[in-house]
Amino acid sequence: MMIKSVSVSPFDDQKPGTSGLRKSVVVFQQPHYLECFVQAIFNSVPGLAGNTLVLGGDGRYHNAEAIQTILRMAAAHGIKKVLVGQYGLLSTPAASAVIRKYQAAGGIILSASHNPGGPDGDFGIKFNSANGGPAVESLTEAMYANSQQLTEYQIIESEPVDINEQGPSQLGEMQIEVIDPVSDYSELMASLFDFDAIRQMFRKGFRIRFDAMHAITGPYAREILERELGAEAGSVINAVPKTDFGGGHPDPNLAHAKELVTEMYSAHAPDMGAASDGDGDRNMILGQHFFVTPSDSLAVLAANATLVPGYASGLAGVARSMPTSQAVDQVAKELGIACYETPTGWKFFGNLMDGGHITLCGEESFGTGSDHVREKDGLWAVLFWLNILAVEGDSIKQIVQQHWSRFGRNYYTRHDYEAVDAERASELMLRLEGKLEYLIGTAPNGLHITAADNFAYTDPVDGSISHKQGLRILFADGARIIYRLSGTGTQGATLRIYVEVYEQAASKQEQDTQQALAPYIQLALELAQVPTYTAMNKPTVIT
Ligand code: G16
Numbered sequence: 001m002m003i004k005s006v007s008v009s010p011f012d013d014q015k016p017g018t019s020g021l022r023k024s025v026v027v028f029q030q031p032h033y034l035e036c037f038v039q040a041i042f043n044s045v046p047g048l049a050g051n052t053l054v055l056g057g058d059g060r061y062h063n064a065e066a067i068q069t070i071l072r073m074a075a076a077h078g079i080k081k082v083l084v085g086q087y088g089l090l091s092t093p094a095a096s097a098v099i100r101k102y103q104a105a106g107g108i109i110l111s112a113s114h115n116p117g118g119p120d121g122d123f124g125i126k127f128n129s130a131n132g133g134p135a136v137e138s139l140t141e142a143m144y145a146n147s148q149q150l151t152e153y154q155i156i157e158s159e160p161v162d163i164n165e166q167g168p169s170q171l172g173e174m175q176i177e178v179i180d181p182v183s184d185y186s187e188l189m190a191s192l193f194d195f196d197a198i199r200q201m202f203r204k205g206f207r208i209r210f211d212a213m214h215a216i217t218g219p220y221a222r223e224i225l226e227r228e229l230g231a232e233a234g235s236v237i238n239a240v241p242k243t244d245f246g247g248g249h250p251d252p253n254l255a256h257a258k259e260l261v262t263e264m265y266s267a268h269a270p271d272m273g274a275a276s277d278g279d280g281d282r283n284m285i286l287g288q289h290f291f292v293t294p295s296d297s298l299a300v301l302a303a304n305a306t307l308v309p310g311y312a313s314g315l316a317g318v319a320r321s322m323p324t325s326q327a328v329d330q331v332a333k334e335l336g337i338a339c340y341e342t343p344t345g346w347k348f349f350g351n352l353m354d355g356g357h358i359t360l361c362g363e364e365s366f367g368t369g370s371d372h373v374r375e376k377d378g379l380w381a382v383l384f385w386l387n388i389l390a391v392e393g394d395s396i397k398q399i400v401q402q403h404w405s406r407f408g409r410n411y412y413t414r415h416d417y418e419a420v421d422a423e424r425a426s427e428l429m430l431r432l433e434g435k436l437e438y439l440i441g442t443a444p445n446g447l448h449i450t451a452a453d454n455f456a457y458t459d460p461v462d463g464s465i466s467h468k469q470g471l472r473i474l475f476a477d478g479a480r481i482i483y484r485l486s487g488t489g490t491q492g493a494t495l496r497i498y499v500e501v502y503e504q505a506a507s508k509q510e511q512d513t514q515q516a517l518a519p520y521i522q523l524a525l526e527l528a529q530v531p532t533y534t535a536m537n538k539p540t541v542i543t
Contacts, residue, residue, distance in 0.1 A: 001172030003076045005152045008032045014040065014147035016140040018345045018487030020126025022112045025062050028123045032153070038070055038108070039153035040146040041127050042077045044139060047105055049078035054099045054128075056090025056181060057110025058216040058279040060117035061243040063088050066110050066125070068160050075174040076154035082174065085181035086166055089241065091216045091280030093369070093377035094185040096132035100373065101184055105130055111216075111279035114251035115490065118244030122490050133350035133374025137466060140347075182223050189224060192310030192372055193383045197390040202230045206389070207270035210382065211260040214238045214246035217276040220379055229386075235270075250277050252284035252366055252378070253543045254291060265289050272385065272396060276378030281346075282366040283378035285385055287396025293412050295325035298362030300403050301384050302331045305360065307391045308384060310372065319352055319361040321345070322455050322470055323482045323498040325412040328362070334407065343457045343469035344484065350374050351461035364414060364498065366543075401509075408504040411516040415539035416486075417495040417530065425485055425493035428533035432471055432483060435527070439473065445523050448476035473527070478502040481524045495534060497524050514542070 011030075014021055014037050021037055028034055042048060053074055057063040067088040074082050083098060090098065092109055099107045112124035127135045127143070135143070156172055169176045202208075208231050212218035218239035225231040237259065238246065249256045252275035264273040264286040273286035285292040292300070302318050305311040317338035320328050332339035340358060342348035346367065352358045353371040362368040367376035368384075385396070392399060436452035443449065451474040456467045470484040479501045486494035499520045503509055514521070524530070531537050 001075065001156055003154050003156055005154055006032065006035070007152050008036055008150060010148050010150045011036055012148060015144045016126070019113060019134060020109075020124050022115065022122060022124035022488055022490055024490050025119055025121055025123045028062060028066070034066055034069055034125070035073065035153045035155065036147060036150050037125060037143070038073050039150060040143045041108065042073070043146045044142040045106060045127065045129075050080050051105035052081045052083060052102060053079050054083045054090070054095055054102070054104045054107030056085030056095055057088055058091070059087070059089050059241040059243065060110075060112065060123065060245070060278065061119055061121060062123045063110050063243070066123075067163065069155070070108055071161050071171055071176065072155045072158055073153065075172045076156045079174055081177065083177050083179050084163055086163065086178050088163055089181045089216060089219070091181070091185070091220060093281055093373050093375045093380065094181055094220070096128060096373035096375040097185050097188050098179070099128060099130065100132040103130070109279070113279050113488065114249070114277040114282060115488070116245065116249050117278065118247070121244065128374070131350060131354055131374050134345070134347040136347055136350065138464065182220050185220060186224050186228065188372060189380065189383055190228070192308065192380075193387045194309050194390065195229060198229050198383070198386045201386070201390040207232065208235050208272045208274065208386070209260060209263055209270045210236045211252070211257050211273070211275040212236055212239050213248055213250040213252065213257065213275060213277065214240060214242040215250040215276065215278045215280070216241055217280040217379055220280065221276075224379065224383070245278065252277050252282050253541070255541050255543065257284060261286070272389070274382045274385075277366070280378050281376040283368060283381040284366055285381065285396065287400070290397040290400070292396065292400055293325070293364075294362060294366045294368065295320070295327050295364050295410060295412050296400060296403070297381065298324070298360065298368050299327035299331050299407065300388070300400060301368065301381070302328050302335070302360050303403060303407070304388045308387045311359065311370070315359040316356055317352070317358040319349055319358045321348070321363040322472070323414075323484060323496070324362060324364040325410040325500045326478070326502065327407070327410040330407040340460070343455065343466050344487070346376055348457065348459070348466070351459055355461045357460070364412070404509045405506045408502055409509040411501045411503060411511070411513050413499050413513055413517055413521070414543050415497045415499070415521070416541040417534045417536055418489065418540040419492040420495055420534045420536070422493040424533050424535075425495050428495065428528055428530070429471065429483065429485060432528045436471065436473070439527070444527070445519060447479070447519060447523055450474055450476050479520055481520055481527075483528060495530070497530070499524055
């Protein structure tokens with residue numbers, strides 16, 4: 001096996017964001033760009049050589065080429081064995097499950113998640129550690145530092161490896177095992193949920209529509225929902241993964257999962273609607289004519305967890321990212337369990353799970369998960385809901401309304417201003433941050449502000465501190481306004497404004513969300529002078 005060292009000049013833009021290194025495809029197609037970041041990973045993660053690595057992606061454009069490059073670099077790095085998903089496919093939660101099951105030293109997942117794909121779309125690469133979870137900040141910082149100093153990378157020369165057939169092969173001294181991307185994951189799901197009860201519900205005529213958005217979950221959802229659980233054929237739509245996601249935006253929300261939303265609000269709506277994103281870790285849950293906010297979904301799962309076999313013994317604790325609504329906090333209070341508030345990014349949940357502090361966690365960005373893996377998990381959330389529905393026999397809308405009458409309702413929305421001039425967006429944040437201390441104790445537009453800060457988080461397990469995780473304005477009645485710049489966009493900056501109001505009175509829980517939040521949304525725009533800085537008079541996406 002001939003190892004070739006290729007001399008390079010380092011790229012200065014390889015700083016991982018909220019979830020790995022995410023850039024447009026054309027950036028990744030620059031000669032040596034992918035190779036440099038992969039070498040930075042190999043140089044930064046101790047103990048990969050001589051061990052097993054998991055490799056797969058969401059099948060987007062450039063996935064196939066990148067897999068071949070990484071295999072040849074893994075062989076040069078002395079990796080003992082690579083478990084690679086057939087056709088180069090592995091959903092993010094399945095990759096996490098495979099890393100854990102086979103005790104791999106880590107995994108490389110190729111995905112830009114919910115960002116569009118294709119030659120003009122985005123590509124991404126992330127490293128997950130031996131616990132199956134996204135690399136923690138200190139490791140991504142080390143990768144970035146390494147990428148800035150890089151002078152060479154190592155690769156072997158070889159013909160492309162056939163990854164279309166399952167089974168073992170060899171690349172130089174490295175073993176390759178092409179694995180079924182679905183079977184380990186579906187086995188894990190069967191161990192958590194009452195598949196018999198769900199099967200029975202489908203036999204009695206329960207109907208689901210699952211929109212795989214031409215992304216990775218198609219094969220998983222067909223196997224589990226249709227074949228194993230007996231949902232009627234055709235329940236999974238847009239089920240064939242495509243390199244450009246059929247030209248769509250594989251983000252499961254009201255704006256992008258149009259076909260599904262239209263059906264769920266039609267006269268013949270199925271009992272449940274659901275969708276997942278590019279790499280299968282996000283989920284959206286819909287009932288007939290009813291949308292479940294991700295924050296409410298987490299709270300409902302937590303409140304009903306003991307109905308599900310895998311969680312029958314109760315929850316150790318729960319966690320949510322800071323901008324996620326406080327609905328789950330109400331549940332934790334009643335259950336008498338801890339509730340942690342972390343910065344945005346799934347990587348912050350890993351330590352809490354490894355330390356046994358939490359069982360369930362979630363984020364407003366359509367992510368929900370548990371300690372069964374170390375990633376958020378779209379199909380898992382759908383199965384969790386199906387299990388609850390099979391036991392309760394109520395509709396999704398009834399379950400959520402009952403939840404609100406018991407715990408109160410957290411009205412919640414997120415307004416995104418996408419592709420804003422990056423400098424102007426930073427100015428907005430800086431200026432607003434400077435104002436925060438003067439807002440405390442004031443009541444603009446009659447709304448009493450009790451606290452305001454730039455959120456910082458101290459990890460209770462390793463003591464690491466993450467600063468500047470979003471500007472918070474907290475009100476006397478429990479309402480919150482939060483401002484953040486996205487860490488996953490690839491064009492300009494995306495400003496996210498999150499607004500939440502708590503309503504305990506059952507008589508006031510049936511308002512339109514945007515109307516219920518209107519005074520706070522108005523104040524959010526005024527305080528940060530959003531139209532002036534973004535040059536937009538309305539958000540690009542509202543969820
Ligand atoms: C990633 C992270 C999530 C985060 C989301 C949004 O999701 O894994 O933890 O909530 O980005 O991040 P931002 O608000 O910075 O854009 P995914 O599904 O894109 O990997």
